Amino acid sequence: MIGKSPKAARFSLVLTSLLIVSLLLAACGGAAGPAETGSEAASVSNASDSGSTAAVSASGLKEVPRNRTHIFMGGGREGQFVDHELWNPYAIGSNHQIGPNIIYEPLAFYSAFADEELLWLAESYEYNDDFTELTIKTRQGINWSDGEPFTAEDVAYTLDTLREIGSAVRWGVDVQQFVEEVELVDENTVVVHLNVPAPRFFYFMTYKYDIGVYIVPKHIFEGQDWTTFTAFDLDKGWPVTTGPFTVVASSPEQKIFDRRDSWWAADQGLAPMPQMERVIRLPAPPEQQAIQAFITNEIDTGFTMQPTSFTTIFAENDAITTHSGREAPYGYLDWWPVSMYVNNEKEPYNDARVRWALSYFIDRQQVVDIGWSGANTISRIPMPPYPPLMRYFDKIEPIFAEYNTSEFNPDKGTALLEEAGFTKDGDGNWMKPDGTPFVIDAMFPQFLSGMALVVVEQLKNQGIDVRPSSPPDYLDRFSSGDYEVQFFGHGGSVRDPYYTLRLYQSSSKAVPGDHQVNFSKWSNPEYDAIVDQVFVTPMDDYETLENLFYDAMNIWLPELPDIPLTELYHRIGHNNTYWTNWPEGDDAYVNGASWHLTHLMVLWNLEAVEE
Secondary structure, eight states, X not given: OTTSOHHHHHHHHHHHHHHHHHHHHHHHSOTTOOOOSSSHHHHGGGOOSTTSBOOOSSTTOOOOBGGGEEEEEOOOBTXXXXXXXXXXXXXXXXXXXXXXXHHSOOSEEEETTTXXXXXXXXXXXXXXXXXXXXXXXXXXXXXXXXXXXXXXXXXXXXXXXXXXXXXXXXXXXXXHHHEEEEEEEETTEEEEEESSOOTTHHHXXXXXXXXXXXXXXXXXXXXXXXXXXXXXXXXXXXXOOSSSEEEEEEOSSOEEEEEOSOOHHHHTTSSOOOSOSXXXXXOOOOHHHXXXXXXXXXXXXXXXXXXXXHHHHHHHOTTEEBTTBTSTTSXXXXXXXXEEEEOTTSTTTTSHHHHHHHHHTOOHHXXXXXXXXXXXXXXXXXXXXXXXXXXXXXXXXXXHHHSOTTOOOHHHHHHHHHHTTOEEOTXXXXXXXXXXXXXXXXXXXXXXXXXXXXXXXXXXXXXXXXXXXXXXXXXXXXXXXXXXXXXXXXXOOSSSTHHHHHTTSGGGGGOOSSSXXXXXXXXXXXXXXXXXXXXXXXXXXXXXXXXXXXXXXXXXXXXXXXXXXXXXEEOOXXXXXXXXXXXXXXXXXXXXXXXXXXXXXXXXXXXXXXX
């Protein structure tokens, strides 16, 4: 804001950002998608009292009362599910977040909020003394929904196949890198022989947030091409599950799950049978429609929303709460710090001086104040400041003193660009070393539009031609490396630093999908070697881990592969009209995101509101 007072500059930025948001929404129709026509979003709206039936457009389904139906709105592309026939969580294009996360049960759950591990399909596990063998005992008395028994053979088959096909599917790189052999001892015992000490391998397989190995049925997946097999045929009862819900309908407009008559976990006393008889998942509309759906009790929960949306909802519906009740920040600190990613394989972003210059041009406090309405905090590195991780933040404070990722200093940014050969033309616009304009194509998902457009305006005010967009295929392009600049988050560490560090290893560049992927396309052999040492270090060897983390960040921070901006708070609405006991407050039993791998824990904990 050269030549303007701070107050005038701030006001101008607000107006400009709001104008751009409105223009982008008009041009794109909203990345979440247009209004549904004849979809479940319309039919559910007629079921707003507890005695009514939640209507479904799919034929042949039984009637289920609204007060025994759990409805989630979120995910999809342009108002539709593009993966409605894709129930193999390993297939290319599959996403566990909208359905498979409640179909494929894990060996164990981990709740970061409760800091507790809950053994599930696994009854026990044990390492040998040097962490090169992992023995897993599976529970007895568990069947897949087609009647076939679940056994350790399914575990062995899953790991063996991942080891064989490697980078072709999600988690294949991790298993291939560390597993030497999988030995099936008997129907309830499998021994994983590891080629290096791997004290966190079982934790890697455990469901937490978006990380965890999906155990699939050998009798259905064997002989199939995991990259293309859909595992979907309702006439055959596919997808099969060991969980409490089966898929009864799946279309672009909705995914419907009905409760099974029995569930092994309830029979064995591990969890109560879920009280809802039906779960419906609807694709996300533009946020204004989601607001209305909460107000009219059409939905029970949804995707994360902007802070200002909740003031509107609260004014119209007393039954809506969030993780923090009805008070700001209207949610909880997620594991997903947001950065401005730059593609390190493309010029000029392959130059650390350019990356640092862009960082110095960004006023992060203004991003928080305007882009998040003040309801957020600044992120310094792509790792959330969760209590178990704070020792690692403390360790690298001396590096922060020299490489301060939250520093707003346009003069430093200007000096770095000039050092890299950039110049300004007569109008104050940056030109690249080859004499062409410095143009940035910046993509973002709609739920990050507020903060992203503030950054866009800040960079424009420094003389960079930034062209923002929110295309419907942004995630596909981002995942494949077909991008220049992208606003997105990080799914890494919650308990120890390994999984954040893993995000930047060279081997992670080949991982398909959008979880545990090296989106920045940055690589450094010395860094890779340090992270490999972290993997083989026990999770409770804090001194060694702190020193290794310091060494890794002493490489990462000067390089700055992507540009940290803010934390992300999951602002998720909880509708208490039909369901209570949502995970809220300091005693929350798990994070509340319906798209995470731990969502089944929420479903079995929710309690129906009696008439």
